[in-house]
Amino acid sequence: MSRLVARVPPVLSTLGLSVVSQNTQACAPKRAPTPAEWSLKLKEAQATGARATKHELAGSFDAAFDSYVKAAQAYIFLLRHCPSQQKKEELRALSTKLVERATRIKQAKKDLIRPLQRERLSIEEQDAVLERSSTVNGVRLPRWTTRDAVDQPFHPTDSQPTLSPLQLQQRACWRPAAEVFPTAQMVASSLRGRDIVQDNVSDCSLVSALIVGAEHHSKFGSKLGLSCLYPQGDDGLPRLSKTRRYTARFLVNGTWRMVTIDDNLPASESGQPMSASTKEQDQLWPALVEKAYLKMMGGYEFHGSNSGIDLHALSGWIPEHIALSSGHHSGKTWTRIFDAFEAGRCVLTLGTGKSEASLTPGLIASHSYAVLDLREGEGRREVELMNPWRTSTSSPTATPSNLSSTWTEDVRNALPRIDSGAETFVVDWDHLSSHFEALHLSWDPRSFRASDSVHCSIPRKAGGTNSGASTQLQLKVEHSPDRLPTEIWVLVSRHLHDKGDAEEFVGLNIVKSWRSSRKGRGATRVHDASSLTDNPFLLYRFDSDPDIDVYNLFVSYRGAAADPRFTLRAFADTPIKLEDGPPPLPYSQSLQGSWTEKTAGGNHACATFLNNPQYRVSLSSLPERPNLRGELSIRCDTSKDTPVNVKLVRRKGERIADFEERDVVAGASTYSYGFDSTHADDLFPESYTLVVSSFQPLHKTDFELRVESNLPLEVSLIPPEGAGMFARSARGSWGSPDGSEQVEPSFLLAVSKPTQLRIRLQAPEGPLPIALSIYSTSTDGAPHELVESTGPFSDAVCGVVTRLFRLPTSDSGYLIILRALPSTVQAEFHLLLYADQPVTLSPQR
Known part of the structure; x- marks a missing residue:
């Protein structure tokens, strides 16, 4: 069946369409419109086009431009869902004329035309998204219609999926299904998932999906994994095509799409099947579903999927991936899955990791294993597994040993065995995480x-x-x-x-x-x-x-x-x-930032938190609405591997080293990889401090910050602590190796002229009660009079800091004494001094 692709007139992309978020009640196009819906949409498009002409004649060029473009978009939508070639040509001509009128208006009345507000969730816009997603791996996938469910005429020139290197190595060629499986029917009434076997194609995830789907069908009559293949009989199961041509219905890129194949299948030079099949080679449907799916996915050299993804395409069931990591809640997950599995609401498979070094001997890396059954009783929770990679009884290499699948003695010895059969293995649920990397579940959306x-x-x-x-x-x-x-x-x-x-x-x-x-x-x-x-x-x-x-x-x-x-x-x-989402707020500012060696401060539990990029966000009141409170929307994008957090704090736009929860205006306590956002309202028009932090100081990368407000705003980077001043730094430790009472570390500070200073003391290894004092000195160098201090002992994560203070010139200098509790503590310290004049800092003891 030939299909014409409805293409958007190229000029539409030049009409200045700007995306502005607008709430809409339009539903997503989950299927092609019915004839009645199509006719209603046609009348709507005609009315919009007529309205555009009236606006143009009345001199309302902005409204005319808007209506012409909307009418053209409606006709393009109708084009995509029109079965009549003659009608398509009429619609295409109409849409072209409408676009031409819009273009002329824009060129002639450029200053009068406002940017179009595109409703991106309108039926037309969503339909355009689905249309742009119609090609996968170079194969165009038309959207499914009921016309595709019947026998299709045979085309000898139909393209075939690319064969895998292993198939080519064995000189595989395409042969009619009747030659490859001479005694096969389409579906056997006695079908069980355990009947299906994977050949030498690397599509274990797909075959595992077929296995769990067929096993589900045998229990519940669900046709799971089978109902994607057409034509079908009155029972809803696939049947043999009279024309040797089949269509498959897959849920891909947001909608049901069609893949067309013939019944030619790959076979070796000797005529042996090289595709999925059943043990007795008596059923054709696994090989046909596999061929259609792999045609869509780029050929028989198929890697990188999992059964949840594959079964979603075959059936529309909801995929869920659960990592079987050390933090996995085994009991909680079992409770959630077991009842659903028993009721037929979910199926599942298991996957191994890529690393062979950490693999249980006998298991295959990056391999999928089908779960046939879950059992509970006598204090045990069990999983019955099947490896899809087995040999059919008709294979010339079939022997009693390899018919029992690839469950090797290594596997039987390594896995905590409870019971084993010829082709399946039963293992303890709580031990799965020791041998498998992930659970791949598929859930019935009808639940x-x-x-x-x-x-x-x-x-x-x-x-x-x-x-x-x-x-x-x-x-x-x-x-x-x-x-x-x-x-x-x-x-x-x-x-x-x-x-x-x-x-x-x-x-x-x-x-x-x-x-x-x-x-x-x-x-x-x-x-x-x-x-x-x-x-x-x-x-x-x-x-x-x-x-x-x-x-x-x-x-x-x-x-x-x-x-x-x-x-x-x-x-x-x-x-x-x-x-x-809500429309953007009227005032906005975007900034580029980065975490570097100096500015990657980590989370608020890190002593370096104060080094993070911080911004002053200043809101100004509107003269016409002086009592209007402010609203802020803040978003930050960064690299995918960086956990990021944005936090707005009441600190009058000043740099902060720490904060209390009561100071937080907006922002979560957790970090999110690659992206974070927050929102605040009921704000006074004043300045706030915005902190953009990564979770650990080791994260060094760029980020993009966007701040929006309903009030005029200004966002500016707050200079780092000590910016523009001379900096001195010293490191050392409290305590003595024998654990005796410490001698308090001290430093002599020499100033040659009146100097303004700020001094910070930190305990980098963790919170510790510390304090810092500055004394004038007597002629013998002893402390004389207290000049400045950080106050009482504090265990703040970022340490203690003095206010900005002034020291006059002193011939004998000043003594900085560092204190910690208890007096016998052994811990490192970091002293940071900032001065507006050059100074000398010398350790005393």
Whole structure:
């Protein structure tokens, strides 16, 4: 079936479309419009075009320009979903004329045309995002329609997926399915997941997905993993095609898409199958699903996926990745999964890591293992595993030993064995983390009563920091009358474009909206920091706050894509709605910054916290509205591996070394990788201190800061402590090796002229009660009179510091004495002195 691609007239991109966030009630295009919806959209486009002409004749050129562009966009949307070639030509001609009128208006009345406000969640805009994501690995993937579900005419020239080097090494060639599997039917009534075997194709994750899907079908009649293949019989299962041509329906890049294949399959020179099959080679569907999927993914040399990703494409089930790290809560995870598995709401596989050095002997690195069953009883929790890499009974190399899969004696001895069968192995749940790196789960989306989805692109700025970008959306929650918490799942799906994509990462931050709080104000991050991931899917689950109706969702991206796109889906048991983020505040300022050897201070528990970049944020009142309180929105983008935190503090725009919680105006206590944001309102028009910190002083990289406000603002970098002054530094220690009472360290300070100074004392190894005193000296060098001190002993993390004070000239100099408690303590100190004149600092004892 030939398809024409509806292309946007190139001139549309030159009409000055600027993205301005606007809330919209439009739903995401989850499917192609019905004939009735298409006709309604056509009438809407015609009415908009007619309205544009009236505006132009009336001299309202700005309104005419806006309406012409919107009408053209509507016609382009209709073009993409029009089955009639004749009608397509008519629509294309109409859209071209509308764009020409808009272009002429813009050229003739340039000063009268305001930037267009694009509603990026309108049906047309989301449809355009899906259209731009239609090509994956060089294969165009048309969106699925019901017309694709029937027998397709055979095309001898259909392109075939690229064979893997191993297949080519064995001189594989394409042969009709009837020759490769001469006795096979499409699907056997006795189908079990354990019947499916992986051949020498490196697609263990896909075959594991087929295994757990077929096993689920055998228990629940779900057709999981099978229903993607067409044509189908009345029972909804794939059947043999009369034309030897098949279509597969995959959920890819935000929508269901079609891949067309014929029934030619790879076979060795001797005629042996080189594809997924069943043990008896009596079923055709695994090889056909595998071929269609690998055609989409760039060929039979397939690496880097997991079963959750693969099963999502085959079925639309929600993928979840759980790292089996040392911090993994085994019991809590079992409780959550076991009941769902028993009820048929989830399936799962296990994956090993890349490192062979830390691998259990006998397991395969970067390999997927299917989970056939979970068992609980007699104080034990067990997992039945299957390795997809097995040999079919029809293979000439089949023997009783290799028919029992690749469970070697090494594996049987290394894993905590409970029970074993010919092809499966049962292990203890609590020992999984010792042998496997990750759990890959797939969840039935029908388990939730409500869901919503949107498709977006992330605006990129030329020269952005670390190839990063972020965008904001909102999730609105309609709570039940009793306002009980409900579990909400949010899934970010990064759109794919090429299997060679490298260094692309996506992240998600969820923040309670201060606008919707029923108890006080202030934005609060829902979850602790999590790394950006190169997995195309990122799932976050959280329990809703009954006092919060709106959550801000910040999706961040790191990578080289010029037009990064994603789909955001939310699931819950209460009504939910995804919408665009709030419009930007009218006043804004963007700044570039960095953490360097001198300015990477780390978190507030580090003695160097005061060295972090700090900014003075000054708000000014509006003359026409002098009583208007201020509102601030702050965002920071940095490298994907850097945990970042932004914190706004009441310190009148002065540099801080520490703070108390009561001083914090806005900012979470946790750090977030690559991106952080905060929001504050009800602010007086005055100056505040903004601290941008990385979690540890070892993080040294650039960042981009953006501050927005409803009031005029000025953001400026606060100079570091001692800026513009002469600096002296000394290090040493309190205490003596024998533990006897210490002699207090002291330094002689010589000034040749009246000098202003500030002195800081720190205990770098950790908080310690310390104090510093400055004395004038007598002729014999002994302390004479107290001149300045840091006050009582303090264990502040950043140490103690004097005020800015002045010392007159003294022939005998001044004595700086460093004290610590208890008197027998052994600890290092760091003395920092800043002066407006050259001074001499000499240790005394």
